[in-house]
Amino acid sequence: MAPDTELTFEQAYTRLEELIEKLDEGGLSLDEALSCYEEASALVARCNRVLDAAELRLRNVEAAEPDVGDIPL
Numbered sequence: 001m002a003p004d005t006e007l008t009f010e011q012a013y014t015r016l017e018e019l020i021e022k023l024d025e026g027g028l029s030l031d032e033a034l035s036c037y038e039e040a041s042a043l044v045a046r047c048n049r050v051l052d053a054a055e056l057r058l059r060n061v062e063a064a065e066p067d068v069g070d071i072p073l
Contacts, residue, residue: 007043009050016043
């Protein structure tokens, strides 16, 4: 698996779902469960960073749009 900084949001989210399913199924050793949890935590952080960046981009676009009241008719 590529480092979490190279994953797209969709890839990170898909892998996160896989890990959650694996943890929910049970049957993992403690070490396996901890590894899954650590990877999942990193993926959650990656997804949050991507979402935060997307939100910032949207806010910048909204701020750059002219107000309808500013446009002469």
